[in-house]
Amino acid sequence: MGEKPWFWATLTLSSITIVSVVFAAWELLEYRFFRDANYLTLHYLYISRGFAMSLVLAFWAAWFVLRQRRKSEEDLRRSNERYRGLLEDFPGGIILYDRDLRVIEWNGSAERMFGYSKEEICGRALPTIPAGKIDELKELMGKVESGAAVLDIETLRVGRTGEPFPVQLSIRPFREAEEPVYFLEATSDIRERVRWREAMIELEKLASMGKMAAGTAHHLNSPLAALLLRIQLMREEAPGNTNLASIEDGLRFCRQFVQRLLEFARMSPVDKRNHDVADMIDSVTNFFLPVIRSKQATLTTNTAPVKGLEVFADRNLFETVMLILLSNALDAMPAGGEIQVSCRAIPPSRVEIAVRDSGSGIDPANLARVFEPFFTTKEPGKGTGLGLAIARNFAVEHGGSIRLESEPAKGATAYIDLPLAAGIAEGAAR
Ligand SMILES: Nc1ncnc2c1ncn2[C@@H]1O[C@H](COP(=O)(O)OP(=O)(O)OP(=O)(O)O)[C@@H](O)[C@H]1O
Numbered sequence: 006m007g008e009k010p011w012f013w014a015t016l017t018l019s020s021i022t023i024v025s026v027v028f029a030a031w032e033l034l035e036y037r038f039f040r041d042a043n044y045l046t047l048h049y050l051y052i053s054r055g056f057a058m059s060l061v062l063a064f065w066a067a068w069f070v071l072r073q074r075r076k077s078e079e080d081l082r083r084s085n086e087r088y089r090g091l092l093e094d095f096p097g098g099i100i101l102y103d104r105d106l107r108v109i110e111w112n113g114s115a116e117r118m119f120g121y122s123k124e125e126i127c128g129r130a131l132p133t134i135p136a137g138k139i140d141e142l143k144e145l146m147g148k149v150e151s152g153a154a155v156l157d158i159e160t161l162r163v164g165r166t167g168e169p170f171p172v173q174l175s176i177r178p179f180r181e182a183e184e185p186v187y188f189l190e191a192t193s194d195i196r197e198r199v200r201w202r203e204a205m206i207e208l209e210k211l212a213s214m215g216k217m218a219a220g221t222a223h224h225l226n227s228p229l230a231a232l233l234l235r236i237q238l239m240r241e242e243a244p245g246n247t248n249l250a251s252i253e254d255g256l257r258f259c260r261q262f263v264q265r266l267l268e269f270a271r272m273s274p275v276d277k278r279n280h281d282v283a284d285m286i287d288s289v290t291n292f293f294l295p296v297i298r299s300k301q302a303t304l305t306t307n308t309a310p311v312k313g314l315e316v317f318a319d320r321n322l323f324e325t326v327m328l329i330l331l332s333n334a335l336d337a338m339p340a341g342g343e344i345q346v347s348c349r350a351i352p353p354s355r356v357e358i359a360v361r362d363s364g365s366g367i368d369p370a371n372l373a374r375v376f377e378p379f380f381t382t383k384e385p386g387k388g389t390g391l392g393l394a395i396a397r398n399f400a401v402e403h404g405g406s407i408r409l410e411s412e413p414a415k416g417a418t419a420y421i422d423l424p425l426a427a428g429i430a431e432g433a434a435r
């Protein structure tokens with residue numbers, strides 16, 4: 006309190022005021038009632054005036070000091086609570102330890118991050134340093150003591166579960182009066198950040214591999230086409246040569262693979278325009294019908310429910326995706342069967358196209374993987390596993406989605422839903 010001059014100033018000034026008021030009041034009383042009193046009475050009056058004044062002053066000073074102390078204690082308690090709250094609610098772990106790694110402070114985030122409560126850990130040796138990291142920490146503590154900054158170091162820590170995990174930490178020196186230096190460590194759990202970073206690196210690797218594959222495919226495309234043409238000519242000259250026939254099969258697959266790879270890693274921009282959904286479907290199914298018939302299968306197409314509705318899409322890509330779905334359906338029915346293409350409008354502004362077949366269906370164990378690039382159940386040299394991956398890229402790129410439903414041995418249905426270029430009512434009115 007001695008550091009607060011205003012406190013003593015207030016106390017002194019208020020005391021002087023009290024003394025002056027009491028003195029003046031006493032003088033008035035004396036003048037009013039004891040003007041003619043004798044010497045002895047006046048003497049007693051002086052004594053009692055001094056006594057009363059000292060008493061009033063003493064009470065006033067005691068009350069003033071006590072009130073001030075209570076206020077200071079309350080301020081201190083509030084400020085303690087505030088700093089305790091800040092410490093506890095701080096999003097990172099705050100740990101204070103001495104040179105022997107004995108824990109002195111341990112906040113709520115540290116409790117949650119490492120799984121040790123404050124009560125069980127304070128006073129104990131820090132248990133969060135994995136065996137191989139003690140020397141690193143000692144070195145960091147040495148740096149801190151020599152005044153160097155230890156900021157945002159990425160390292161490992163271990164919690165109650167015993168599983169090491171990545172953290173980012175900063176250590177600062179912390180001095181308290183005459184105490185030796187303590188180490189204040191702020192730690193953040195960076196598991197999520199590390200996971201993202203690794204995923205980004207993986208993505209970058211995949212993207213550059215994709216570019217490489219697309220480049221390779223691009224270079225292989227023309228020589229493969231030329232080879233295929235030459236083999237076809239050779240076969241015409243020697244129709245019974247089975248070796249040439251199998252070379253042609255192999256080359257066809259290579260060309261299909263290269264084309265799929267080019268479609269999958271397509272780098273040209275999408276050419277989106279408004280197209281009538283029914284028109285596009287009808288033109289693909291008409292184009293593919295001879296292939297379907299050649300495999301003893303039948304096709305029924307019903308595009309009437311979406312007649313007049315338009316989607317904003319790249320026509321080539323849409324037709325490629327429809328061909329992919331029709332080929333998959335056909336491949337699932339080696340002994341022939343039925344393919345149904347149907348469409349429906351989903352109010353207010355979407356359209357759904359379904360390609361149903363009566364083929365083998367999809368093993369439930371494979372259903373979750375069919376959209377993965379290169380996932381195929383076809384024998385080597387028959388399927389690229391890129392068809393559905395291309396279809397999914399198309400759907401996502403056009404603001405839609407694709408899913409497959411299947412009943413083993415009964416068949417499968419692929420559903421694509423796409424947003425309409427305009428609302429249904431508006432489209433149908435045209
Ligand atoms: N209609 C379907 N019926 C049964 N299985 C299907 C159907 N559509 C897809 N599949 C399964 O999904 C897998 C992946 O299909 P996707 O079109 O991506 O590649 P693929 O057909 O194997 O190869 P490619 O398209 O190059 O011929 C197929 O191998 C097949 O097992």
Ligand SMILES: [Mg+2]
Pocket residue numbers: 329332333392393
């Ligand atoms: Mg396919």
